[in-house]
Amino acid sequence: MSERKPIKIVETVLRDGHQSLIATRMTTEQMLPIIEKMDQVGYHAVECWGGATFDASLRFLKEDPWERLRKLRDGFKNTKLQMLFRGQNILGYRPYADDVVEYFVQKSIANGIDIIRIFDCLNDLRNLETAVKAANHEKGHAQVALAYTLGDAYTLDYWKDTAKRIEDMGADSLCIKDMAGLLVPQEATKLVEALKEATSLPIDLHTHYTSGVASMTYMKAVEAGVDMIDTAISPFALGTSQPATEVMVETFKGSEYDTGLDMELLGEIADYFRPIREDAIDTGLLNPRALGVNIKTLMYQVPGGMLSNLLSQLEEQKASDKYYEVLAEIPRVRKDFGEAPLVTPSSQIVGTQAVLNVLAGERYKMITKESKDLLAGKYGQTVKPVNKEIQKKAIGDEKPITCRLADTLDPELEKLEKEMAQWKEQDEDVLSYALFPQVATDFFKYRAAQKNKIDLSKADVENGAYPV
Structure with missing residues (x-):
C-alpha cells in the first residue's frame, strides 16, 4: 500500500458556490443555522467571504459584510475561514493606495479570516506584494493564486517561473485559479507536476464545472500531487460552480487520497441547502442555463459568468443575433490587449470592448475608459505587449506607465x-x-x-x- 496522502477539501458554498449560481444572494440568516454542522466536517477551510460577497451584501441584501464575517467566525470554532482578495483592487474594481490595502488585510484577519487568497487579473506580481506582506505581518495565511489561462505566452516554464517568484515573495501556499474551467485533465497532470518541481508550497486547485471536465481534472490533479481542491456542497455545485463535495469525497474513498470526511454529515448539510436552491429556482434567481455544460467555454476561452454578461448586454441593445460575432471578436481583443487572463476585471473590459467593436461595425471606433486604462498600463503589465496601433488610438500621446500604479497613488x-x-x-x-x-x-x-x-x-x- 502506498503512503496515504489524504486530499484536503475547501468548501465554497458560502462564497463561490452561491456567487456562481445565484449571483451571491445567499443571506447571513440563511447561512447561520448550518454552521455548527459544517464546523464538524473537518474541511481544510471554508471559503465564505471576499469576491463579490462584499458588494452584494451592501448593495442587494442591505447587510454589513463585516458583521457577517464576525458571525461566521463565532460559529466556526474549529474550521479555517478563507476569503478571495483581488490584490491591489482589494474587492473593488480599481487599484487602491497601499495604506487602504494594508488596513483591509489587517481588519479582515482581525474579524476572523485565516486564509487570504490573493490574485491579480494580469498575474502582475507587483500588484500582490502589498497584500502578501500585510497578511504575513498580521500572521495570516497568504495564498497567492495564478489566474490560469491559455495562450502562446502561458507555457509550463511561465507557470513554473511565476510560482518560484510567488514563493520568494513570502506566500504560504499557491492556488491554480481556473476561473473559466479551461484546465483539462491531461494538462492538469502536466501543470501540477511542473509546479511541484518548481516550488515546495502546498498547491490548491480551484476550477469551475462550466466546461464539464472539472471532476476529471481534479482526479488527475490529485494523482499528480495537488494538496487541496475546492468543492461546493451538491445543491450549489456543478454548472458555473465547482464540482460537488460529496462526489469528490466518494471518488477518493478507500484510496490513498481518502479525505476521511463523513458522507452522512455531508448529506445532512446538502439537505439543508437544497430548499435554498429550490427557492432560488422558483424565484428565477437560479437560471437553469447556469447549470448546463457550456462547451463554448473551451472553444472561446470565455468564463461562464462572462458569457451570461455578454448575452444580457446584447439583449439590452436588441442585438442577440450578434452573439457569435462577439464570441469570435473576444480572442482578437484579448490579443490586442496583451493576452490578459479573462477574470474580474479584465474579463469585463475585454468583453465590453468586443461588444462595442461588433455593434459599432468598426473595431475600436468607441473605446471604453477601462480599455484605455488597461492599454495605458494602469492595471499592470500584460504577459505579452499590447497592440501599439490600438494603444495609440486609445491613449494618443499619453505615455503608458510601466511602474506599479499604486506607486503613483498618495495615501487615501x-x-x-x-x-x-x-x-x-x-x-x-x-x-x-x-x-x-x-x-x-x-x-x-x-x-x-x-x-x-x-x-x-x-x-x-x-x-x-x-x-x-
Whole structure:
C-alpha cells in the first residue's frame, strides 16, 4: 500500500458556490443555522467571504459584510475561514493606495479570516506584494493564486517561473485559479507536476464545472500531487460552480487520497441547502442555463459568468443575433490587449470592448475608459505587449506607465475617513466606503434609518405609547 496522502477539501458554498449560481444572494440568516454542522466536517477551510460577497451584501441584501464575517467566525470554532482578495483592487474594481490595502488585510484577519487568497487579473506580481506582506505581518495565511489561462505566452516554464517568484515573495501556499474551467485533465497532470518541481508550497486547485471536465481534472490533479481542491456542497455545485463535495469525497474513498470526511454529515448539510436552491429556482434567481455544460467555454476561452454578461448586454441593445460575432471578436481583443487572463476585471473590459467593436461595425471606433486604462498600463503589465496601433488610438500621446500604479497613488485613508465621518459606527466602515462609496453610503443611510426606528419604538414603549 502506498503512503496515504489524504486530499484536503475547501468548501465554497458560502462564497463561490452561491456567487456562481445565484449571483451571491445567499443571506447571513440563511447561512447561520448550518454552521455548527459544517464546523464538524473537518474541511481544510471554508471559503465564505471576499469576491463579490462584499458588494452584494451592501448593495442587494442591505447587510454589513463585516458583521457577517464576525458571525461566521463565532460559529466556526474549529474550521479555517478563507476569503478571495483581488490584490491591489482589494474587492473593488480599481487599484487602491497601499495604506487602504494594508488596513483591509489587517481588519479582515482581525474579524476572523485565516486564509487570504490573493490574485491579480494580469498575474502582475507587483500588484500582490502589498497584500502578501500585510497578511504575513498580521500572521495570516497568504495564498497567492495564478489566474490560469491559455495562450502562446502561458507555457509550463511561465507557470513554473511565476510560482518560484510567488514563493520568494513570502506566500504560504499557491492556488491554480481556473476561473473559466479551461484546465483539462491531461494538462492538469502536466501543470501540477511542473509546479511541484518548481516550488515546495502546498498547491490548491480551484476550477469551475462550466466546461464539464472539472471532476476529471481534479482526479488527475490529485494523482499528480495537488494538496487541496475546492468543492461546493451538491445543491450549489456543478454548472458555473465547482464540482460537488460529496462526489469528490466518494471518488477518493478507500484510496490513498481518502479525505476521511463523513458522507452522512455531508448529506445532512446538502439537505439543508437544497430548499435554498429550490427557492432560488422558483424565484428565477437560479437560471437553469447556469447549470448546463457550456462547451463554448473551451472553444472561446470565455468564463461562464462572462458569457451570461455578454448575452444580457446584447439583449439590452436588441442585438442577440450578434452573439457569435462577439464570441469570435473576444480572442482578437484579448490579443490586442496583451493576452490578459479573462477574470474580474479584465474579463469585463475585454468583453465590453468586443461588444462595442461588433455593434459599432468598426473595431475600436468607441473605446471604453477601462480599455484605455488597461492599454495605458494602469492595471499592470500584460504577459505579452499590447497592440501599439490600438494603444495609440486609445491613449494618443499619453505615455503608458510601466511602474506599479499604486506607486503613483498618495495615501487615501485619511481623506476617506473625513469624507464618511458622519456615517462611521465602526472602524471597518471606512473600508466599505473606500471600496464602494455610493453603495456604502446608501447602506449607512439604511442602517441609520433602521436604528432610529428601533430606538423610536423603544422610547415609545417606555413612554407607554405602545404597550408591550
